[in-house]
Amino acid sequence: MADQHDDYAEIRAEIRKLCAEFPAEYWRERDRGAEYPAAFVKALSDAGYLAALIPEEFGGSGLPLSAAAAILEEIHHAGGNAGACHAQMYIMGALLRHGSAEQKQRYLPGIATGALRLQAFGVTEPTSGTDTTALKTTATRDGDHYVVNGQKIWTSRAEHSDLMLLLARTTPKDQVAKRTDGLSIFILDMREALGNGLTIRPIRTMMNHATTEVFFDNVRVPAQNLIGVEGKGFRYVLSGMNAERILIAAESIGDAKWFIDKAAAYAGERVVFGRPIGQNQGVQFPIAKAYAQMRAAELMVREAARLFEAGQDCGAEANMAKMLAAEAAWAAAEACVQTHGGFAFAEEYDVERKFRETRLYQVAPISTNLILSFIAEHVLKMPRSY
Ligand SMILES: Cc1cc2nc3c(=O)[nH]c(=O)nc-3n(C[C@H](O)[C@H](O)[C@H](O)COP(=O)(O)OP(=O)(O)OC[C@H]3O[C@@H](n4cnc5c(N)ncnc54)[C@H](O)[C@@H]3O)c2cc1C
Numbered sequence: 001m002a003d004q005h006d007d008y009a010e011i012r013a014e015i016r017k018l019c020a021e022f023p024a025e026y027w028r029e030r031d032r033g034a035e036y037p038a039a040f041v042k043a044l045s046d047a048g049y050l051a052a053l054i055p056e057e058f059g060g061s062g063l064p065l066s067a068a069a070a071i072l073e074e075i076h077h078a079g080g081n082a083g084a085c086h087a088q089m090y091i092m093g094a095l096l097r098h099g100s101a102e103q104k105q106r107y108l109p110g111i112a113t114g115a116l117r118l119q120a121f122g123v124t125e126p127t128s129g130t131d132t133t134a135l136k137t138t139a140t141r142d143g144d145h146y147v148v149n150g151q152k153i154w155t156s157r158a159e160h161s162d163l164m165l166l167l168a169r170t171t172p173k174d175q176v177a178k179r180t181d182g183l184s185i186f187i188l189d190m191r192e193a194l195g196n197g198l199t200i201r202p203i204r205t206m207m208n209h210a211t212t213e214v215f216f217d218n219v220r221v222p223a224q225n226l227i228g229v230e231g232k233g234f235r236y237v238l239s240g241m242n243a244e245r246i247l248i249a250a251e252s253i254g255d256a257k258w259f260i261d262k263a264a265a266y267a268g269e270r271v272v273f274g275r276p277i278g279q280n281q282g283v284q285f286p287i288a289k290a291y292a293q294m295r296a297a298e299l300m301v302r303e304a305a306r307l308f309e310a311g312q313d314c315g316a317e318a319n320m321a322k323m324l325a326a327e328a329a330w331a332a333a334e335a336c337v338q339t340h341g342g343f344a345f346a347e348e349y350d351v352e353r354k355f356r357e358t359r360l361y362q363v364a365p366i367s368t369n370l371i372l373s374f375i376a377e378h379v380l381k382m383p384r385s386y
Helices: 009-020 024-033 038-046 065-077 087-098 102-111 233-269 281-309 315-345 351-362 368-381
Strands: 118-123 137-144 145-153 161-171 182-191 198-203 210-221
Touching: 009 065, 009 281, 009 315, 024 351, 065 182, 065 281, 087 102, 087 118, 087 145, 087 161, 087 182, 087 233, 137 161, 145 161, 145 182, 161 233, 182 210, 182 233, 233 315, 233 351, 315 351
Parallel strands: 118 161
Antiparallel strands: 137 145, 145 210, 161 182, 198 210
């Protein structure tokens, strides 16, 4: 696919080169065995790409969000999956924006070199789901520690991370003025907590995502690991969500490009009834339509990143970018499956694997309905529905 619209041409070329070391068979094998792509994540960390957003003073490259988006997009366009490590890019933002000078010095240089992995983000809980402020995990002050009790679910990469950014309630809901108050975020050192009240259980999923459920039974976290002001954690988490949405949207754009390339190439090669199937408009049109959808979504991703980098409010654009990109990827995935006919279902074509992987982004990190609710309420000023 022509890439005349691409920014960060050099970074993209380097990522493509790195990804070429991890061809389709690498991802197929990991998928088959539900194995974490450790070698890929190490290569990406060693090359400094996971530290793209960390300021230079802490050992990162201090690049803007759109550079990180280009990195993640290229990984997905190359047939890989950045779900194994993307969180490091956006979780780090909470520490960078709201952490103390001492906390930044303690963690960021290690994260930048890859010596410290900050890949786990503990927000979602089994009983509260999208209604985050109803979460039940508590952190209770006890001298110079907090004691954490509760449970998280879908805490991805917990088994492959040293640190977790944890959201817990520090003041009971009935004692705060607003339900968004009384929540706090902590850097939890899982190396210390494992065996000391922290239990991690993997969840098998339809794609290879290393996700888990995590149980806290009197886990002690030093008070110095509280980020920012106690009770303001929900605000801090929200401030990082726009970055997360823009980066995930970029991954979906990469997926869409992979499906479109793959479908168009196959349509040109596969001969049935004595001519390439791609000569039939019935085969061409879904691929062409997915391309148009992808390009429109890509423009929204870029607009959201532009606003983010200018320090302007980008909540609506980041949400719309995530929704449109995930839908464009899904349209491209559908077209790719249909174009490949029976071969779409054969593991060796990779279509079925990418098909399973790309479906996630209409649900996580936020589902489409909640994005539509956001637009209805905050952009169109309709009544709040929940
Ligand atoms: C593979 C995977 C990895 C994940 N990784 C992480 C992670 O690392 N850290 C983390 O904290 N979380 C993670 N998540 C959780 C993810 O963010 C949630 O699954 C997602 O936000 C949806 O929440 P839920 O599953 O509880 O759905 P629910 O909140 O139970 O919602 C179920 C359905 O109901 C709809 N719905 C709910 N309320 C409304 C409403 N008011 N109006 C309209 N529709 C509504 C939703 O849109 C959704 O379609 C992950 C999830 C998955 C599947």
